[in-house]
Amino acid sequence: MSGFFFVDPELYRRYKDQVLELSNSVQINVQEHLPREQRRRGLSDREIAKRLGLDERVVREIRVVAERDRYDIEEWQKAIEFKDRACRAYAKDGASYVFEGRRKR
Amino acid sequence: MTTETKKVRNRRDQTFDPAVAKDELRKEALRGGALACGVADAAAFTAAPEGQRPADLLPGARTVVVVGGGAPRAGDWRSPLHEHQETMGTSDRINSLGLKIAKLIEDRLGFFALFVPPGMNKGNQPFLSVQYAAELAGCGSPSLAGPLLHKQYGMLYYAAIVTTFPFPVDGPSTEQACPAPSCVEMWERERTTPCLRVCPIDSGGCLGGEIAEGGFRNRRYDAARCTTRVYTHWIPGFQKSLEAVLEEKDPERRKMILYGSFFTRTLWAMTYSAQSQAQCYECIRVCPVGTERHDKA
Numbered sequence: 001m002s003g004f005f006f007v008d009p010e011l012y013r014r015y016k017d018q019v020l021e022l023s024n025s026v027q028i029n030v031q032e033h034l035p036r037e038q039r040r041r042g043l044s045d046r047e048i049a050k051r052l053g054l055d056e057r058v059v060r061e062i063r064v065v066a067e068r069d070r071y072d073i074e075e076w077q078k079a080i081e082f083k084d085r086a087c088r089a090y091a092k093d094g095a096s097y098v099f100e101g102r103r104k105r
Numbered sequence: 106m107t108t109e110t111k112k113v114r115n116r117r118d119q120t121f122d123p124a125v126a127k128d129e130l131r132k133e134a135l136r137g138g139a140l141a142c143g144v145a146d147a148a149a150f151t152a153a154p155e156g157q158r159p160a161d162l163l164p165g166a167r168t169v170v171v172v173g174g175g176a177p178r179a180g181d182w183r184s185p186l187h188e189h190q191e192t193m194g195t196s197d198r199i200n201s202l203g204l205k206i207a208k209l210i211e212d213r214l215g216f217f218a219l220f221v222p223p224g225m226n227k228g229n230q231p232f233l234s235v236q237y238a239a240e241l242a243g244c245g246s247p248s249l250a251g252p253l254l255h256k257q258y259g260m261l262y263y264a265a266i267v268t269t270f271p272f273p274v275d276g277p278s279t280e281q282a283c284p285a286p287s288c289v290e291m292w293e294r295e296r297t298t299p300c301l302r303v304c305p306i307d308s309g310g311c312l313g314g315e316i317a318e319g320g321f322r323n324r325r326y327d328a329a330r331c332t333t334r335v336y337t338h339w340i341p342g343f344q345k346s347l348e349a350v351l352e353e354k355d356p357e358r359r360k361m362i363l364y365g366s367f368f369t370r371t372l373w374a375m376t377y378s379a380q381s382q383a384q385c386y387e388c389i390r391v392c393p394v395g396t397e398r399h400d401k402a
Contacts, residue, residue, distance in 0.1 A: 020329075027326040031247045032152035032237055033277070044154040045228060060228040067229065070329040073345045077367070078309070079334040079385070083187040086303055086387040091185035095391045098299045099291070 007061040015052060015059075016066040022048045023063050025070065113271055115215030126214060127272045133209060134172045137202045140258050141173035143242030143275040147267065150237065157233050159267045163219040168272045170206060170218075171235070171242040173261035175199040179399040182390060191338065191384040192377065196223065196262040203264025216270035223264070238265040243275040248283035249314050249321040250300040250388040251331075256282045259395020284316050285393045292316035299391035312388060334385035338367075338374040346371060 024030060024042030031039070045063060049056040089097040112120045127144065134142040147159035147166040159166035175198035181190050203220050210218035226232045236253050239245055244263065245253035252260045256278075288298040292315070297305075304310035306325050311334070313325030332341050346368045353359040362368060374382065 025328050027324070027328060029324060030326075031324065033240065033247050039152070041152070044156075046155065064229045067329055067332070068341055068344055071333055073349055075330065075333045076337055076342055076345055079337045082309075083334065083337075083385055083387060087187035087390070088185045090387075090390050091183060095299060095393065095396075098302045098391050100295050 005057070005061070007058055007065065011058070012062055012065060015054065015062050016069070018052060019048055019059055019062045020066050020070065022051065025063075025067055117215050119215060121214055121270075123271050124273055126270070130170065130206065130209070130272070134202065134206060137172075137205060138198065139172040139174045139202060140176070140261060141171075141239075141244040141255055141263075143171050143239070143244045144272045145169040145171060145238050145241035145243075146274045146276070149241050149274075149276075150233075153234060153237060154230075157231065159233065162221065162233060163217060163267045163269065165217070165269045166219075166267045167269055168267075168274060169238045169242065170210075170266040170268060170272065171239045171244050171263055172199060172202055172206060172266075173239060173244045173255065173258075173263045174202070175262040176258060176260060176395075177386070179401045182386075182399050183401075187384075187386075190386055191374065191382065196382070199262045199264045203266055206264075207266045207268075210266065210268050210270055214270050216268055218266050218268040218270070221265040221267060233265065233267070235263045235265045239263040241277055243278040246278055246281045246283065248300075248392070248394075249298060249316075249324055250283075250312060250392060251326060252389060254282035254392070254394045256280055257395060258398070259392060260389045281320065282394045283392075284319070284321055287393050289316055289319065299393070300388040303387050303391055331385070334387075335383050337384050338371040339382065339384065340375065342367070342371045343375060 020026070022043045023045075027042065029038060029040045030042055043051070045060045046056045048054075048063075049059040052059065112122050114120045131142045145168065147168055150158045155161075159169050175195040177190055177195055181193070184190070200220075200223055207218040207220040210216055221233050221235055221238070223235070239253050240247060245255040245261070248254045253263070255261050259282075284292070284298060291298055298316065301312055301314065304312045306313035306327055311327045311331040313323075315322050336342060346362065350359055350362050350368070353362060374384070
């Protein structure tokens with residue numbers, strides 16, 4: 001597969017946490033409407049590449065793989081259970097199911 | 106709103122009053138089913154990453170027209186089956202209106218118009234954040250849950266059209282829909298809001314934040330976990346379950362995964378429509394903004 005570009009797994013393991021932390025994967029005050037001094041936007045792939053001394057294309061691949069790799073397949077199964085529980089609770093009790101003392105889950 | 110009265114001329118030597126053209130465009134949009142329609146300044150996307158600004162898609166871009174609508178109906182929100190909304194996504198309605206608006210600008214006004222594709226560009230990134238465009242066009246305001254909220258209609262789907270035509274710009278709304286008064290009261294009483302309670306980031310969910318001085322502060326969002334919920338049976342879910350199939354050495358066990366309900370539903374979802382379908386609505390289901398329309402018998 002010499003003509004197909006993908007990131008070396010060792011390189012991926014070395015940088016994935018840093019890349020995710022610098023990107024938009026976990027967001028804290030990233031919204032565009034926030035004042036410049038409050039906003040903590042995620043960095044672009046180009047900015048991360050510059051900071052870590054990597055090629056932009058390598059950073060992009062590390063980020064895309066890491067975003068999918070972050071949670072195991074079990075989290076996907078939990079997602080189904082979460083949605084089923086929340087949706088049925090709303091159908092039964094309306095939005096009141098989220099209020100303290102009125103939760104029946 | 107800026108008022109631009111200077112007429113503009115196209116290459117066919119036709120002249121147009123931008124304000125009149127905008128009025129006609131808005132009427133067409135509303136007639137086509139839009140609940141919201143606004144115009145953003147193409148130069149205002151300063152907070153967008155490089156490569157995801159209007160002029161990156163269309164050189165010479167001057168404005169971005171945004172139409173919003175196609176929200177799930179009251180009955181959709183009421184269904185106890187979360188799979189229902191996952192399957193019948195309504196965003197394609199507003200996208201077809203967006204394509205119509207782009208055609209209208211080119212055919213009637215003779216200026217370039219580019220419909221922003223709703224799918225993904227390279228690096229799993231949007232071509233342009235349609236939500237940011239909608240915010241800059243005054244169609245809604247940011248929320249603690251994430252989606253842009255229209256003061257009257259709550260969550261809407263949006264389509265954006267980048268154009269070289271200088272429509273008068275609406276600009277961002279000064280009215281904030283989030284937090285709703287009932288959410289402020291809930292925060293004062295319980296130190297949480299409906300969306301935060303449903304999906305708390307510190308207890309296996311995606312959202313964190315607080316309410317202060319009538320606004321939301323310190324919003325936290327786990328995009329990767331949200332992906333597991335929004336795209337359970339979509340490309341990400343397919344990648345994860347395919348990985349499980351490929352890792353399984355036992356042919357009988359492999360068959361159980363491959364023919365099983367998760368993999369099967371994922372394939373159905375992916376082939377059902379060419380649009381990205383959201384598959385989790387739980388933070389917005391409990392959001393009080395725009396819910397007056399959900400009150401049916």
